Amino acid sequence: MQKTNTFYKNYELIDLGDFKKLESFSGMVVERPCPQASSKRSLPDSVWEEADAVFDGKDWRFNDVKVQEGWLTKIDTATVELKPSSGGQLGIFPEQAANWKWIRDAVKEQGRAIKVFNGFAYTGLSTLFTSAPNSSVCHLDASKTSVTWAKKNAELSGLGSNDIRWIVDDVMTFLTREYKRGVKYDGVILDPPAFGRGKDGKTWSLKKNLGELLELCGLVLSPKPAFFVISCHDQTMSPRDLSKTLNTVSKGFRGRVESFEMLIQSSNGSSLKSGICARMKVS
Numbered sequence: 001m002q003k004t005n006t007f008y009k010n011y012e013l014i015d016l017g018d019f020k021k022l023e024s025f026s027g028m029v030v031e032r033p034c035p036q037a038s039s040k041r042s043l044p045d046s047v048w049e050e051a052d053a054v055f056d057g058k059d060w061r062f063n064d065v066k067v068q069e070g071w072l073t074k075i076d077t078a079t080v081e082l083k084p085s086s087g088g089q090l091g092i093f094p095e096q097a098a099n100w101k102w103i104r105d106a107v108k109e110q111g112r113a114i115k116v117f118n119g120f121a122y123t124g125l126s127t128l129f130t131s132a133p134n135s136s137v138c139h140l141d142a143s144k145t146s147v148t149w150a151k152k153n154a155e156l157s158g159l160g161s162n163d164i165r166w167i168v169d170d171v172m173t174f175l176t177r178e179y180k181r182g183v184k185y186d187g188v189i190l191d192p193p194a195f196g197r198g199k200d201g202k203t204w205s206l207k208k209n210l211g212e213l214l215e216l217c218g219l220v221l222s223p224k225p226a227f228f229v230i231s232c233h234d235q236t237m238s239p240r241d242l243s244k245t246l247n248t249v250s251k252g253f254r255g256r257v258e259s260f261e262m263l264i265q266s267s268n269g270s271s272l273k274s275g276i277c278a279r280m281k282v283s
């Protein structure tokens, strides 16, 4: 188990219950639906009513216009823009915080120039913690809006002139092309959704396409890999199941493999299950 909100100090899971969660991102308090929050809330309604923004599963309601316009949050050395988007997203998944630190350390520990592929990269949080003087990053997402947002986050974080390739494409189409071109990567980061849509309407299904994706990753992995991290939110898969899928790409790895449930610790001590992760790195 990994508790994730020690690295992202400006984030707080204030309360959860009645299938909702109340979170603070750099002081902006947001209420959103949360199917996993099946217990009772621990804080009174008066606290929940103070939320600056509420997403009811369909629409946003704003009590503070600053949320509507978007605001900045700081995570260690990174600065990221948050803004309400369709589906209740804000541009960040705080449960990934344990991976951001792990990725940054894995890049640093290599002590050589490495090339990293970040697929399903959304607004670029993992990219920000991968980008370093000794790394080049290929950031890929099927959504142009997300890639533009990620680029802005890199600029806000002072990484605008770093070696980052920004790609809008379908992950399978792109990796197939990279394989044919003989391109190799030393590190891979994947956070695939259950379902998604590629650039040209091509559909992504975790259940159907995960095996094929990992095979492709195995083909583009360099002979001296540095790290591999995959996370997802499939309720039917255990961390162990996910780590087994890494067998496809683990040949070149001489190091530690770990898998765990991603947890967000709330202020009242309860934990919110927020997906699973499997990762390995050469030590």
Ligand SMILES: C[S@@+](CC[C@H](N)C(=O)[O-])C[C@H]1O[C@@H](n2cnc3c(N)ncnc32)[C@H](O)[C@@H]1O
Binding pocket: 091, 092, 093, 096, 119, 120, 121, 122, 123, 124, 125, 126, 140, 141, 142, 143, 146, 169, 170, 171, 172, 190, 191, 192, 193, 195, 196, 197, 198, 199, 202, 203, 204
């Ligand atoms: C769960 S989010 C990833 C979150 C991100 N890794 C983070 O930690 O902030 C899933 C992302 O996958 C992208 N996506 C969905 N289907 C895709 C596909 N076929 N190829 C590339 N990206 C895809 C979506 O646009 C979305 O940004």
